[in-house]
Amino acid sequence: xxxxxETKLAEKAVKRAGYRVKTAGTKLNTEELAALEKHCRDKxxxxxxxxxxxxxxxxxxxxxADPASNPTLTEVLGVRLLLVNVLRPLAAGxxxxxxxxxxxxxxxxxxxxxxxxxxLVEQRR
Numbered sequence: 001x002x003x004x005x006e007t008k009l010a011e012k013a014v015k016r017a018g019y020r021v022k023t024a025g026t027k028l029n030t031e032e033l034a035a036l037e038k039h040c041r042d043k044x045x046x047x048x049x050x051x052x053x054x055x056x057x058x059x060x061x062x063x064x065a066d067p068a069s070n071p072t073l074t075e076v077l078g079v080r081l082l083l084v085n086v087l088r089p090l091a092a093g094x095x096x097x098x099x100x101x102x103x104x105x106x107x108x109x110x111x112x113x114x115x116x117x118x119x120l121v122e123q124r125r
Contacts (some may be wrong), residue, residue, distance in 0.1 A: 024055065073119065078112035 028036065040047050085104055089096050096104075 020052075024051075070116065070120070074112050074116040077115045077119070078108050081108045081112060081115070 036047055036050075040050055043050065082104070085108070086096060086101070
């Protein structure tokens with residue numbers, strides 16, 4: 001089985017399409033920058049995360065990009081999916097093959113972003 005078959009290349013291309021490669025910037029004076037940095041420290045986020053969220057909110061863009069701005073939610077959901085899908089068969093006395101486990105990891109990698117997006121949309125209602 002080749003490492004880079006057509007399916008894997010297509011999946012990687014779709015994933016890359018979601019990467020952030022463009023910037024939008026502004027200039028601030030010393031006082032404005034100090035206020036921004038303090039605000040970000042107080043909220044525990046970077047200026048880039050704050051500004052990205054403000055822009056997306058202003059544009060009304062509640063999309064798949066949102067989970068990427070909250071990687072913690074995405075990873076927590078991924079771990080939860082993994083636990084539920086691994087512990088259930090084990091609790092029932094079934095064995096989980098390495099192939100099934102690898103397939104499960106691939107499915108979770110794809111599904112966790114979608115689930116995080118749904119959680120965020122529900123949270124905003």
